Amino acid sequence: MQQATAKCSLCGLQKSTKQLTSVDLIRDGVVALMKKAHPDWDGAGSICMEDLNQFRNQYVEEVVKKQKGDISTLERHVLKGLKEHELIAQNINTAFDRQLTVGEKTADKVAEFGGSWRFLMIFGGVLFTWIIINAFVLLAKPFDPYPFILLNLVLSCLAAIQAPIIMMSQNRQEDRDRLRSEEDYRVNLKAELEIRQLNEKLDYLLGRQWQRLLEIQQIQLDLMEEMASKKAKTAPANNSASSAKPAPIPELVGSVSK
Numbered sequence: 001m002q003q004a005t006a007k008c009s010l011c012g013l014q015k016s017t018k019q020l021t022s023v024d025l026i027r028d029g030v031v032a033l034m035k036k037a038h039p040d041w042d043g044a045g046s047i048c049m050e051d052l053n054q055f056r057n058q059y060v061e062e063v064v065k066k067q068k069g070d071i072s073t074l075e076r077h078v079l080k081g082l083k084e085h086e087l088i089a090q091n092i093n094t095a096f097d098r099q100l101t102v103g104e105k106t107a108d109k110v111a112e113f114g115g116s117w118r119f120l121m122i123f124g125g126v127l128f129t130w131i132i133i134n135a136f137v138l139l140a141k142p143f144d145p146y147p148f149i150l151l152n153l154v155l156s157c158l159a160a161i162q163a164p165i166i167m168m169s170q171n172r173q174e175d176r177d178r179l180r181s182e183e184d185y186r187v188n189l190k191a192e193l194e195i196r197q198l199n200e201k202l203d204y205l206l207g208r209q210w211q212r213l214l215e216i217q218q219i220q221l222d223l224m225e226e227m228a229s230k231k232a233k234t235a236p237a238n239n240s241a242s243s244a245k246p247a248p249i250p251e252l253v254g255s256v257s258k
Contacts, residue, residue: 009045010038020046027200030059056200060193104172111169114162127151 004017023031023044033055035043100108113119130151134142144150 006046008048008051009041010034010047010051013048015048017046019049021049021052022046025203026052027059027203029062030055033059033062056197060196100172104168107165107168108172110162111166114166 005014006017006020007013008015008020009023023046026034026047030052031043034047034051035041037055130144131148134144134148135146
């Protein structure tokens with residue numbers, strides 16, 4: 001059985017009827033873009049899926065432009081992934097850790113250790129031991145007598161070295177948070193666009209289903225009309241056959257009179 005084909009109203013190519021969509025089932029915004037790209041088109045007929053997907057993506061891009069202004073590189077990447085059905089979500093921590101140098105990893109380790117209870121307990125133990133040794137154990141000849149000037153120098157040097165290391169780690173944490181925010185934005189944007197396209201596909205499927213139901217209903221009405229016409233034709237034939245038979249009643253009446 002040969003598959004039915006029809007011509008696409010935009011590209012003019014012969015396509016299978018299963019690959020064509022009636023213009024009545026397409027959003028008005030998409031149809032407006034089609035008319036803008038093809039001024040000679042009268043706005044009727046059917047559109048193939050290739051052209052329909054192309055103008056749908058263009059329509060989505062126009063919607064994003066109207067809502068947010070110019071499209072950024074990030075949004076173009078999302079639209080490209082939407083068109084090619086690519087996965088957008090990825091593990092930011094793994095991608096970010098691959099870019100760290102040895103110094104940056106060391107700074108993160110130092111900042112992690114400097115902000116832990118272990119460092120606080122070790123640091124407190126060193127201070128307590130330093131003070132006890134210079135104030136009581138080496139009372140005759142301490143290497144850092146009260147007011148512990150050498151200890152203050154060590155603490156100042158430690159703070160001067162530790163502060164920029166912690167700041168470098170915080171800057172990288174800000175970069176990680178920024179990448180995570182961009183990733184969340186990409187995922188949310190693609191999810192919104194996918195839901196919008198899913199709604200369009202559902203509208204299309206409902207329209208096609210409604211069209212098929214109307215066709216089935218029309219076929220049922222045609223069958224009912226054919227059955228009614230056949231019944232109307234057989235009814236007069238039955239009436240004429242019943243009237244042609246002889247009536248036995250007069251014969252019975254004559255036999256009774258005899």
